[in-house]
Amino acid sequence: MPADQRDDPLRADPDALLALAEKDRRGKLTIFLGAAPGVGKTYSMLSRAQRLKRDGADIVVGLVETHGRDETSSLLDGLEVLARLRMPYHGRTLEEFDLDAALARHPQVLIVDELAHSNPDGLRHPKRFQDIEELLAAGIDVWTALNIQHLESLSDLVAQITGVTVRERVPDIVLKRADEVLLVDLSPAELISRLNEGKIYLPENARHAVERFFRLGNLTALRELALRRAADRVDDQMVDYLRQNAIEGPWATGERLLVCIGPDALSEKVIRVASRLAAGLNAPWTVASIARADRETIDENSLRRIDDLFRLAARLGAETKHVAGNDFVAEILQLARREHATQIVIGAQKRAWFHHPLRSGLADALTREASAIGLYLVMPDGRPQRPAPPVRLRPRFSTFAKSLGAAFLFVTPATALGVVIDRYTELPNISLVFLLAVLGAAAYAGFAAALLAALLSALTYNFFFIPPLYTFTIASPHEVFALCVFVAAAVLAGSLASRIRDQARSARRRAAAVQALYDFSRKLTGTANSDDVLWACVTQLHASIRRNVVLLMPRGTELEMVAAWPPDTELGVGELAAARWANEHKEAAGAGTGTLPTCGFQFRPLTSPHGSVGVCGYEFGQDGLDSGSERMLAAILDQAATAIDRARLTSESAKHAARQESERYREALLSSISHDLRTPLATITGAVTSLREYGERMPPESRDDLLQSIEEEGARLSRFVANLLDMTRIATGTLVASRDWVDVADVIRTSVARARRYFPAQPFSTSVGPDLPVIRGDAILLGQVLFNLLDNAAKYGAGEAVDVDAQQNGREVTISVTDRGRGIPTEDLDRIFEKFYRRSNSDGRAPGTGLGLSIARGFVEAMGGHIHAESPAANRLGTRIVMRFPAGDAAARKEER
Template identity: 55%
Template structure:
């Protein structure tokens, strides 16, 4: 048993198998990256050499783009291989020759060679970066070989700049290298590379001399070589761990680490994010980037907010999750979030603070280090920050707002002076400074802190000029009055600043309450909306009301997407808009305005993602496209899109559930129909066939009584078969709405007599007790159909009631309704099946488990009665725990024409 349990535990990791299945997704190509420490190590040469070998083996190899940089040996390797023509792109008066991705997709070779993965494409290209071209080719099922230098990795660009002094402008996200199926390291020693450089095998002689003096130094090349080998070693370790997990091989798994990095609006944050990305990559750890903010913080300037958004997007490109936290105690909130998310290490940046700041308060890194007893903390500094304290970004007031604040302060102080002078002529007020203090508070509450500070300074001067001896001068005669004046300035400034801060906090709280209430109302609206069309229009209206501008919403349609809703209504879109929307849907990435993909588009397209995948795409075009979305608008938009994605998925799941339920019901009915047909057709046909065969073979030798019995059996089974076929046809006509419902005034007593004659023939051994209320029972209906209803009820009673028990038929009038009831003394119907007995093909089993009938008779009754405006119901038990009563209720009436005719007959008889 122990061995079995031990063997049962040695199972492959489901996550590892899922990752393997995703990498081997059908129709996806494979990506091989030739990675080198620096230019000239032989990446392109090795790539082309391998491509030539495959071509010699019969593989369809095409060169999409290769830069030889004048190297003859590299150019010789291209000879004999098909090379795609480059695409000319006009740019600033000259023509750039770029890689033609459309030609590559149309050619669709088995292997495509595309050099220089980190290259930036010409403006107005489909993708800003070549690595995005390669990703599209791989997604299209084409194998791609490409080359990359280690300094172009996003997370290492700042390290390379610090080591070599050369700023790396073209970068590739680390996720591209991680997603590669194979990474081939092309490595040579620094001395060999410098020798090749001097021999002119890398650059032209003049360029080679400059390179040796700057970038190609032995120390730089050694450092780059170490970075390349370390990154490759990390990847090999990842592959080894994945292999072990996929094959259930035991071994010490790496400890699960999770990192958190704090992101701010300062330039140091980008360095902190890259450092955290390298730590996470080295530790094989997931990580999250968090931005902290206080509820009373003033809005950041547009350029600072844009820098913060770019830093968060950088973290996402490096593989991090992002989050925004708001709290008054930032260290406590950060640590609470870290413990809730199982964070093991925190990465912070610290710039040099001024002396006053260090004396007045602790910095965020100091507080985190002091309070984080069980979490590791990494402090990142920057050379630029070490040279001096970076100035904290401050928001500059708008000129109009500044003018209004100063003007309001001046008017408030002038009013205080006038009021003080007026009061001083009436009474001697010793504390007239309170009037000026009230003016300062009024400015703070109405116009903000800036106006309050300005009012405090103006009040200081006006109080001195008009009310302190000697008046009408700015001199102070008595020392205690100077002291009081200074105290007044301090109190007025402090009170004004505090009151202004309270006003700003109240305004920010009001805006957040409005946003929260709007999101809450939107959530309630979505939760009460069942139709997809209503959900789409609610989403479009909410987004438009939040950020303004133009809104587009796309939903999948087959293999493409279609415009499902827009505001204002749109009929035609440019090709760039469609391309960006399709990219956002297929790749699940932001595209269009202010993004890395198709930035020339007028809208920014964002995918609507759920756990099931991308359910749609929304495009937003703000009113002011020159500025990024404000932070509050961005957060509100993200919340709306999350709710919209869930609502769209919910409506689709409801539709799919209804379709699945209908499919199940259709399958059940089909099975029931086949079962009924196989039984109810085969049984009478078998009886008829047996009787006919007996009469043919033995008819002359059989007694007359036996022949009469066989003929009676044939007649009975033929009628039974006729009723079954008739029921099937009637049910089909009812569902198709083709049943003839021609109505006329009829007496239910006539219908009862006709049905009794048919029942006497069909059920000769069944005793039927008829109880009819005297008088006419007139209804407007179809006599033949109502006769069929009553006959079906009698047939049902005959099947389910025991032999020798009577069936009671009652016909009464109750007010404006005619009530027809058929009661039997059978075993009855279970309570949970009283409503289901009128469903098609539903049959109640006998005590021995067998079901009688086809399950169509009562369904036909319900259809006919409902079409005539009546109701039908089942009651069970009736008496002593047994019996079933089927009750039909029809609207009664009195025909006007017949009433007039009867009056005429009466007059004629009197005459």
């Protein structure tokens, strides 16, 4: 896009127009937002529904909770109410919203109360807002109600204000995507008055509510949150309108947040605070987790914690990124510049009184290094906490035993070598032998082994080589200094060696993953068959994530399991329903998602630039996949979708090419038929017309010429029709050649005589070898082949003689027809046997139908022979068509007689 168009303030924002077009294809979501229960959200919703019903709109109540309020229940009169879905749950019967009944009814407007409600197990979605999302995708307008404390980003703030933890939450993105947000407001004093009058809860429940939640300060704070969020939504709608209509106005400030998190307990608060900050600034935001690149393994609990935090961030509307690096400050600043972030949000622990003055934290380092980027620090609640380490620092006993064993394994031979060296010679730097042991332990088992090896080497060196010997006493001060320097050097060298080892292993692991993806990509590149692609995908996925894997492809209106590994993997009814959902809605479904989470598999759509090409499912297990397996799965699925789409396009291209070739044959056949039928028919029609009008007045010679023309053109039409019939018999496979003994010489004489009658001006010569053996074949078909070859030779031979030769060559009989025309280019020698292929003769025209040589090849092969063309034939001119047949056995012929 040119810069002048991109920066034109009078040009509508393309993203805004695309978002508007997307909304036009979906239903409209209207949310009645309130600060607390009892403000009148359901009452306002039903009052509006009654007005719309009087105007003739198709409006249906899917589910409404009246909570026993008579004035609210009275508003249901005259409205169509869907029957609730009754289902057993822990010994009692629940009445829930019937999503399938609502989809089948498909009204213009549907009322579904309690947006934050959680569905019981067994329903398609665990949350009601997911039911509403499916209704909107089906094109149904939905009205619903929501209290401000149920927003995901405000749950911690609400808990801090009211002291009540809200468990039913709705992602902020649901409110952000709503087409209309109507604020239902009521002053806190009036709300408490309604509560005391029993208009919200029963008297006993109302008393508890006033004591805990419905306090004046709580309601005032919740009302402020609701008003602020409604104002933010109005501002978003204004900005959208300005962008869609290319109007200069209060555009967004262009802020962008980068949020850095880790597996510590503070990160959840960091994400929620960043979400509120982004909503207030109307800014996009990215959540990033940075891990050490040289770390070989990361604690599974930390990985699971990061995954949970990323899911929370995604629900709140953020993008998520994994970053690997050793210098956290440099990586954060580089990511901030790449993402064009204007503010960085991080968590900062409160410093304890014993904080080391020379040791700075991440916040201090970013404060020194960041320039032109704002830094927002989120502090923890309560007393100072030590951050949870991202990696388990206390090794298990088995790891400690391995490190101790490695230390002894390397220090013991180093000690023995030092003793031997000390016995035969005196070296002042014998401690270098132990330094090698420390390096070897570090390279073999890591930093813990290096540390233990350094301590063990210090003790051993002191015991065997520092006077007084065989004690742990050090007599000389310089020996103490030397020992300390040795221990420091050993620990430093071991640390460096351990880090190099970890980096090497990490690089090998990444190289192995890249190599696996590269090999998989090469395998897919060399595979054009869709079945081979599918089986390559499931085997690669099974080997990468160590889970059962299935691939399903659409077959008509249903999904069919086309590949699975292990091959005996089966899917139940719930799994198939989740797979269909993933394919239809192009989003993940099944275990670990919000759609049918009770089934054992998670299904993900395989999407390509041309749409969904299938669904991949994998066994979810207890905790799903770790981050490494997740990235490998995503990479393989992307490649698989591209390969499957390519295989499909290749198949469609082959079918298209076949249709084009068929169309070319059809056009050539119609063109040939129209020309070759029109010419003889015109001659016959003209001759008959002349005979009828002038026959009695014409001389006898003229009448004989016209009758001869009729006879010749009739024979020409007969040959043409016979060629078409012969070609049809060859193409349909109904041609059956007899296997009689054929005298080749007799067939040649008959065919040449026939050709001379048709081409009296064309000279023909024959040469038949002596004692030419008979062949097995069909004399009629062989005669037809020879006549077609003589016909072609006469057309393209430029009036020169045509030679027919038959000889015996070993166990074969060779028959050839040679003309002396212009010949055939080498690249066209095989094409002349194709249907409808014709060469131009000396005058530039292409005579004939292009069927003669194709029919000849079909007849010859039906008789068990072979035919080919040679050009030039003689003196750099002409064409020779050669046929070879197995020679017959005279003894066998006599026995048959």
